[in-house]
Amino acid sequence: MTAWMPADLAAWLRVNLRFFMGTLLLAGAGTVYPSIVATPTDADGDGIPDSADNCINQGNPSQLDADRDGYGNFCDADLNNSGMTNSADIAILYSVLSKPAGSSATAAAADLDGTGRVTTADWMRMRTYLGTPPGPSGLVTIVPSGTATISWLPPTQRTDGSVLTNLAGYEIRFGTRPGALDNTIRLSNPGLTRYLVESLTPGTWYFALVAVDSAGVTSGLSAIKPKTIS
Structure with missing residues (x-):
């Protein structure tokens, strides 16, 4: 053999x-x-090593982190930084819906997909994070x-x-x-x-x-x- x-x-x-x-x-x-x-x-194949990636399991090559909390917009739907994505964050997103990301700090953070404008796509993305904390994976890991x-x-x-x-x-x-x-x-x-x-x-x-x-x-x-x- x-x-x-x-x-x-x-x-x-x-x-x-x-x-x-x-x-x-x-x-x-x-x-x-x-x-x-x-x-x-x-892990997410976005060209950023996990050791430096602010959204490890979500491809985000731009590494956009509008509120500079260490979590990329793509996996950070916790707009009020309460530690959990909930209905309060949905209300915040609605308050800047359709506004350009550059119009305010809130709009910049609510532009989860980084398109430059807060849209219903951001709202749909936020829904997937309801009940979870923000973070590199956007998921609770036990x-x-x-x-x-x-x-x-x-x-x-x-x-x-x-x-x-x-x-x-x-x-x-x-x-x-x-x-x-x-x-x-x-x-x-x-x-x-x-x-x-x-x-x-x-x-x-x-x-x-x-x-x-x-x-x-x-x-x-x-x-x-x-x-x-x-």
Whole structure:
């Protein structure tokens, strides 16, 4: 059997530790394990890295933030900065409906889509944010305690350069010591690129990933990534 090989030569493993993301190459058996590689993430594809994007999950290349609260207009329908989008914000938007964005600070903030004028399209957009706080995603994100999110890009080649056509799944291996990854989660869906590991007790846990093909051949263990559970 042919072993796996890393990156464009193989798969990447990314461990998302809430606000910290590290990207690791998945090394194949018999290969030299690569070092950590920093790869900017741009979830919404707007050309602005997530680390600098004021609307991470909404494409807004202009980064327009009329009220300068750190949230781009595209994901900030909280016009009165109360911390929640509600009926009061709808009333504010109605008060400047059809007005140019440049006519007042209120109109500038209410121009959610950045067209230069407050329109019914802005009102429709505001409706989708009702009951949610403003922010980079415009959504309420609850991170469960005792969890770690693992994400990766699937491998495409074997170590001999041939195309990988029978990827069958992955194994997430983890434990409380780098040398003792004695817990394994087997994922039989090769289409997965993300998994939430739950029920972790307080302390530092270490995670790594291997890929598995339909014949049971596995890649080498990826570099190991830690996460501290409080």
